[in-house]
Amino acid sequence: MEFYSFTAEYVRKLKEGDAEASRHFTTYFSDLMLIKLRSQFRALDDINEVRQATFAKVIEIVQADGVCQPERFGAFVCGVCDNMVKEHRRRTGRTEQMPENCPEPPDRRVDIERELVSDATKKWVRKVLMELLSRRDRELITAIFLEEKDKDEVCRQYGVPREYLRVLLHRAVRRLQKQLAGERGETKWIAGSQRV
Amino acid sequence: MNHEEALKSRWPERYALEELSADEREEFEAHFFDCRRCAEDVRAAFVFRDNAKAVLREDSPPKPDPPGWLDRLIEALRQALRRPAYALSFAAMFLLCGGSLLQYQALKTAPMMVATHVLAPQARGEYRIIEPTGDRVALGPLDIPEEVTPPFSWEMRPAGGTGALMAGTAAAPPKGSSLALSVARSKLAQGRYHLILRGGSQEVTYRFEIKLIP
Numbered sequence: 001m002e003f004y005s006f007t008a009e010y011v012r013k014l015k016e017g018d019a020e021a022s023r024h025f026t027t028y029f030s031d032l033m034l035i036k037l038r039s040q041f042r043a044l045d046d047i048n049e050v051r052q053a054t055f056a057k058v059i060e061i062v063q064a065d066g067v068c069q070p071e072r073f074g075a076f077v078c079g080v081c082d083n084m085v086k087e088h089r090r091r092t093g094r095t096e097q098m099p100e101n102c103p104e105p106p107d108r109r110v111d112i113e114r115e116l117v118s119d120a121t122k123k124w125v126r127k128v129l130m131e132l133l134s135r136r137d138r139e140l141i142t143a144i145f146l147e148e149k150d151k152d153e154v155c156r157q158y159g160v161p162r163e164y165l166r167v168l169l170h171r172a173v174r175r176l177q178k179q180l181a182g183e184r185g186e187t188k189w190i191a192g193s194q195r196v
Numbered sequence: 197m198n199h200e201e202a203l204k205s206r207w208p209e210r211y212a213l214e215e216l217s218a219d220e221r222e223e224f225e226a227h228f229f230d231c232r233r234c235a236e237d238v239r240a241a242f243v244f245r246d247n248a249k250a251v252l253r254e255d256s257p258p259k260p261d262p263p264g265w266l267d268r269l270i271e272a273l274r275q276a277l278r279r280p281a282y283a284l285s286f287a288a289m290f291l292l293c294g295g296s297l298l299q300y301q302a303l304k305t306a307p308m309m310v311a312t313h314v315l316a317p318q319a320r321g322e323y324r325i326i327e328p329t330g331d332r333v334a335l336g337p338l339d340i341p342e343e344v345t346p347p348f349s350w351e352m353r354p355a356g357g358t359g360a361l362m363a364g365t366a367a368a369p370p371k372g373s374s375l376a377l378s379v380a381r382s383k384l385a386q387g388r389y390h391l392i393l394r395g396g397s398q399e400v401t402y403r404f405e406i407k408l409i410p
């Protein structure tokens with residue numbers, strides 16, 4: 001993920017349809033909205049509709065010079081996204097989130113969970129899981145992410161505090177980032193590109 | 197919220213582990229949409245989580261059915277059929293939960309694909325042991341006493357608890373079919389549960405215990 005600082009300059013470039021700023025805008029917020037919306041929708045179609053509506057609305061406001069605090073552009077997009085969720089629920093007649101205790105319809109979450117998965121990333125995640133984590137940590141990750149077991153129950157079973165799961169995730173993510181950074185460096189050298 | 201607070205309290209990890217309340221989630225989302233460092237941490241955590249799940253799923257051998265589950269099923273059925281008060285039929289399955297039609301079809305056309313768990317009213321203190329194997333658990337067919345008549349309402353509670361974990365209603369099953377409740381395995385932690393079925397001002401309690409295979 002590439003980063004820009006949100007500034008008046010960024011918003012101006014977006015308004016002018018600058019290719020680089022537009023590309024950053026869509027890729028950066030596309031993933032963040034996917035992550036935000038997965039706790040609210042069970043179907044990828046709903047998420048995609050809300051994402052598209054948010055992009056369209058934000059661009060409309062940018063064109064009309066309606067962004068008051070360019071340095072808080074991210075929070076602004078987040079707010080527009082919330083409004084688009086409400087709009088989508090009104091339009092589809094689904095006013096409430098699915099209650100927690102409702103038995104699920106056929107599981108469509110799998111589609112959402114595939115969005116951030118790629119063969120290249122799986123290769124590095126497999127390395128982190130199999131070579132860089134202990135057997136117990138791998139079992140903990142299997143229990144909470146794959147088997148979706150109750151986290152308190154898992155912690156009791158393995159005799160670790162809840163904080164340990166956060167530390168474990170933090171450590172695993174850092175190791176993955178290190179692997180991916182190494183790979184990106186290699187690509188950068190071969191391609192001779194200046195972009196990080 | 198500022199970035200230092202977010203890092204100190206491990207909000208990115210807690211967000212990815214789904215530990216935040218709705219209000220906290222909202223507050224943190226407004227922050228990480230603006231904060232590129234938290235955005236990267238959150239994204240990386242979800243990338244790890246989803247890819248790890250895919251890798252672990254690919255690498256784990258398919259779990260065999262627990263030995264003899266079919267034998268236990270047949271035995272339970274035979275016992276149920278011996279008691280004329282309980283009408284039970286395997287002609288078709290009718291699932292209790294909403295959106296059940298698809299699953300009903302799937303069960304009908306591929307009855308061996310879903311492990312079913314026959315439930316009969318158990319005496320107080322006795323629990324039917326269920327070892328889930330797939331993503332969903334089919335509780336049933338339910339052995340329903342004649343005096344409990346459709347339409348049904350049902351609720352599931354943890355044994356000893358008073359609050360319902362889930363609840364719903366079911367219309368009369370089609371003729372010759374029996375009733376089962378399909379629940380996502382992720383909704384059932386290891387432990388004991390009561391499934392209470394009401395109908396015709398009568399009720400029946402099915403007691404079962406979820407045991408997760410290590």
Ligand SMILES: [Zn+2]
Pocket residue numbers: 198199200202227228231232233234235
């Ligand atoms: Zn931050």
